[in-house]
Amino acid sequence: MSNLLEGSCANCPKRAELGLLHGTTFSKIDGFCNRECQIGMQLQDLGGQLRSAIRPRVKVDFEE
Numbered sequence: 001m002s003n004l005l006e007g008s009c010a011n012c013p014k015r016a017e018l019g020l021l022h023g024t025t026f027s028k029i030d031g032f033c034n035r036e037c038q039i040g041m042q043l044q045d046l047g048g049q050l051r052s053a054i055r056p057r058v059k060v061d062f063e064e
Helices: 001-007 013-022 025-036 038-053
Strands: none
Touching: 001 038, 013 025, 025 038
């Protein structure tokens, strides 16, 4: 994921343009990237794979 972000998103002219329009409102910038950009969609997919790979927590009861 880091390679995609650093290699593609850091130099993206559209992301820079959106940054000028929206300032630090990253949700608007990321929302556009997630819907319109192939790299953004790929990052969303990878994030989903990470979430599904996380094992659920197991509750452990300790005797007091």
